Amino acid sequence: MSIIIKNCISILDAKWFGINPEATIDNISIDSRSLQNSTHTLFFALVGPNNDAHHYIKDLIENGVKNFVVTHVPPNCEDSANFLIVENTLAALQQFAAYYRSLFEFPIIGLTGSNGKTIVKEWLNFLLSPDYNVIRSPKSYNSQVGVPLSVIAINEKHNLGIFEAGISTVSEMDKLETIIKPTIGVLTNIGSSHDEGFADLEEKIQQKMLLFQDAEVLIYQKSAQIEKHISAKTKAFSWSFKDENANVFVFKKEIASHETTLFYTYKGNSYELKIPFIDKASIENAISCLMVLLYFDYESDAIQSRMEMLFPVEMRLEVKNGINNCTIIDDSYSSDFQSLKIALDVLESQNQFQKKTVILSDIFQSGFPNEQLYAKVAQLIVSNKINRVIGIGTTISEFKDTFSNCITFKTTAEFISNFEKLDFSNESILIKGARSFQFEEIVTLLEEKTHETVLEINLNAISYNLNFFKSKLKPKVKIMVMVKAFGYGNGGLEIAKLLEHHKVDYLGVAFADEGISLKNGGIKLPIMVLNPESTSFSAIIQYGLEPEIYSLKGLHAFLKIAKQKNLSHFPIHIKLDTGMHRLGFEENTVDEMIAILKGNTNVRVQSILSHMATSDDSKYYDFALSQIVLYDKLSSKIMTELEIHPIRHILNTSGISNFPDTQFDMVRLGIGLYGVSNDAEEQKKLENVGTLKSIISQIRTIPAGDSVGYGRRFMADKQTKVATIPIGYADGIARAWGNGVGYVTIKEQKATILGSVCMDMLMVDVTEIDCAEGDEVIIFGENPNVSFIAEKLNTIPYEILTSISQRVKRVFYR
Known part of the structure; x- marks a missing residue:
């Protein structure tokens, strides 16, 4: 992006109040805390229910920012910067993004739905990136603010866009449609998420369908409720498990232990497709991806070879305790320029040390030539005051000299073999790599070792x-x-x-x-x-x-x-x-x-x-x-x-x-x-913050008449399958929560606690649950939540939360 600020006057219908109308803009920002703000940043001073970014403009000017979109010029700032004065800064941001989108003609895939948007977006990026230079929404940037920021990241080298749009009430999607202007629409699962913002399901569907009003085609699971809202100028491209009139009819599913085989018909021919998932949501999301590949006329062999390599999407960035008093920012499953900018902001927000290190793999799908890309990355590294860069990959190794303090390795294995020679202590470490580099192995090396129960x-x-x-x-x-x-x-x-x-x-x-x-x-x-x-x-x-x-x-x-x-x-x-x-x-x-x-x-x-x-x-x-x-x-x-x-x-x-x-x-x-x-x-209206998790250590089956735990307080009246969980009262689980009073959740099913809670373990009934040793166990979170536990134990949620022992590792994520 390179725009002369005076050209923004007409784009935003703004009033001009400034000192340099020829100033160039190459970056958009809404976050006054970001270290990436610079002389060439255009800062939109957004106003929220209890926060007004106009208050931070004076500080931003002192830090070198000279260009602002505002509703008014703050006192004592009149002769210090360029101001574009508008009625509503959020509307102006959206207006700017819509203008910027209009500069590009390549295909844009727009996704919406209640569930699966981010996963389908990431899978489509993986499936299509061998043939296209893809720009996509980073993480879950699908809101009234996130969508314009995503679209503004397009550059001249991109030739396919994938953007998701999320809404929580009426009168939001029409704004996002103007910004995304999708040529290809994908409607994922419509569920109950954010129902409170709509009068009923009908209104929810109608509002979401506004994203596709000018799209060339809509991909969706066939439904009369959806079809009545499809624009006359939009081609319907549907799939179904039940309706043979759908364009793609999936007529059979065979589920094995770790994969599903789908049999489907398309244009009169039958095909077979294996995908490495067995759960309902992943199967539906994979079919949405299949539909896009079919619309793009991919051959069945190419579809199979790519889709069998689909992977679980890690949608969260985690903050963890590391070895030698380090903090680990774990974003080890993605490596693109936009998400790097976001991760660096998270690193700064969670930083508690003077020293900051970034471990970075080769960066893919930036849209920039390598020389320009790594020059931009180096600029980010400088603006975020990173002390050390460790690059992994053949390409980043070629640009080692672009960074001031950088060591590189060609492969992750080479880094691991040299790990003992690298000093990691008293620092914040951002780990950011493309999935193919398997940076989870680096996270394992650097993460503080504790037992398998985490909050x-x-x-x-x-x-x-x-x-x-x-x-x-x-x-x-x-x-x-x-x-x-x-x-x-x-x-x-x-x-x-x-x-x-x-x-x-x-x-x-x-x-x-x-x-x-x-x-x-x-x-x-x-x-x-x-x-x-x-x-x-x-x-x-x-x-x-x-x-x-x-x-x-x-x-x-x-x-x-x-x-x-x-x-x-x-x-x-x-x-x-x-x-x-x-x-x-x-x-x-x-x-x-x-x-x-x-x-x-x-x-x-x-x-x-x-x-x-x-x-x-x-x-x-x-x-x-x-x-x-x-x-x-x-x-x-x-x-x-x-x-x-x-x-x-x-x-x-x-x-x-x-x-x-x-x-x-x-x-x-x-x-x-x-x-x-x-x-x-x-x-x-509140969101759950803490989820206490553990795993199943061991499973055994006992006959009727046998007991479980100290004091034989549970006696089996029938053959019972018992799972042992490595968490007990030393970790903060009240003994009163045992003996059939409380439960944990395994595979979304209740598992009643049997007998007494021990110091370091508890045992649960999994007779009716298909589970295995090593499976995840939810002690509390959404179900059961701490308020429910407190009510059953005749206490208050404060006591439940504050009782969790310090030996339980805390993992922070976004």
Whole structure:
């Protein structure tokens, strides 16, 4: 891309306010945090429910960005950059992408549906890339923002596009259709995902079909419900298991242990096709790919040879603990230029070390000549401040000198044979390689070795839940996020890095050592310590933490140290007891506290807070209101008498939803971030964050009359197949969850826990489940979820989450 900015005025119907109309644009950005922003970046200042990118323009200008699409020019920026002023910056981004798409004439495959879009896209890329230079959506970039960013990545060397479009409500697809303008449409499975955004299934289908209104052909599973929405100018190319009138009729399936043989007819001829999958979803997705190959007139032998090589698609990028105190960013199944840019942004968002290494294979399907491609990669490496590049592959080896600190190997095997000579310690490592390089072997070498039970943390879900609660806030209300107790058991530092990336205002921890750990990990956000002990005050000051002060004794102790250290206006947070009766200044001690603070310059009251006891219980609504009224009264008194304007906050997660009119200056988000709500309707809108997984270690069959586990608390009344799982109460599984009370999920079926939960193991009934040793076991996640477990154990979800032992490895992914 190379566009003169003055040409964007007419493209965007914008007003011009700038200093250099001849400036050239070669990059589009919406992320102020990206290190890839540069002088030639055009930054679209998007405005969301609780975030406005206009606030970051001044910082971007200081970092060298000179071109912006805005709704208004921020103060004091008028003579510093080029501004294209529009009514709506998201609409302008989409408008720009639609214009850019119009510059290219090659075939575009557009995919939509409820399930399977990303998998079909990745498989089509694999199947067609030997013959085409393919541009495709990176990862799951299928949203109102993701689609335009995907399309803008097209360059002159591409000759086939594959873009997916996802919608969650009406009036979204027409915008995406204008951007993608597919010539070939593929409709994947229509299921129940995102049903809440549509009146019924009929409306959902009608909206999704808008993507294909100008397409030359539509590929779909034959259905009268779909066909009534196909445009008259669009050719229908259908397949079916049941209707012989479909263009392709699949009349037989033979499923073996690891593969499926499909028998199908097309144009009067019969064919056989073997694919390496047995599950229903993969079979349907593979047929969608078959249909595209048939439409492109591929011979049956070529179809068979390519489709038998299809592979499971790893759609997530994982953050893992590595050897020698390293952090591993595992994106080891793809290598293209666009996804590299995304992975580098993730590396920066999760980075906790000064040293950053990228292990990179040859890059495929960039659309650029190799010289230009690796020059662009080197530029990315420099802008992201990467310290070391390890290249693997014959092509990247040829361009070794393009990078400033680079070592290369021709093959993965050569890298592995030299592994002991390479020093990996105290650094963040991005591992990014095409599937053919088998970089999973490198991940295995670098990954910290722990037992086979893991707690998987979905970072996308955390981002989603954060934005869900931020959308409930009034403008300018700040947000503190609680990361105490190791991020409610989910992993403190990694989540804190993500929250810092999202620019939350404060982090909250319980004790000083938690805050010190975060600061040592590189966290720069202000951190409030809610339960500081007086013995930790010196460390709190040393590490720049901010203590909650909740008693006269604590106030005197902190002021004494502050005076000794000659502090000036050090931030403290005053806690008021308004009815929780746990910690805080009571009403009868407020006057004395005010008297002590009057005229004191060693400290500054940064905020005044209190804690609600019943924000989640409607039967105590009046009591909760009385707390709020008392808090308002006492905090107002402190502000008036001390002549200060601190941040005021009392609402926790439940309070955000139940008392929206009393948000004051800040709210404190806790367990809601981790996908748990006390309200059943709100729970449906949150995404599950943590999934605790293990495997089956051993399976045995016992006769009637035999027992399982300590104390013979389970006695088999019939022949029973028993699976042993390597997780127990030392890992955080309550013993009360055993003896038939609880269950795990194996192959999407419930497996009841038999007998007592042991320290390191538990046993389950798999008599009716077709499973094998090594199969995956879900301890909790979507089913069962922590709220269900808590209800059965007569406790709260907090206890379930925070009980998971530190010996259980945390794996973070996007």
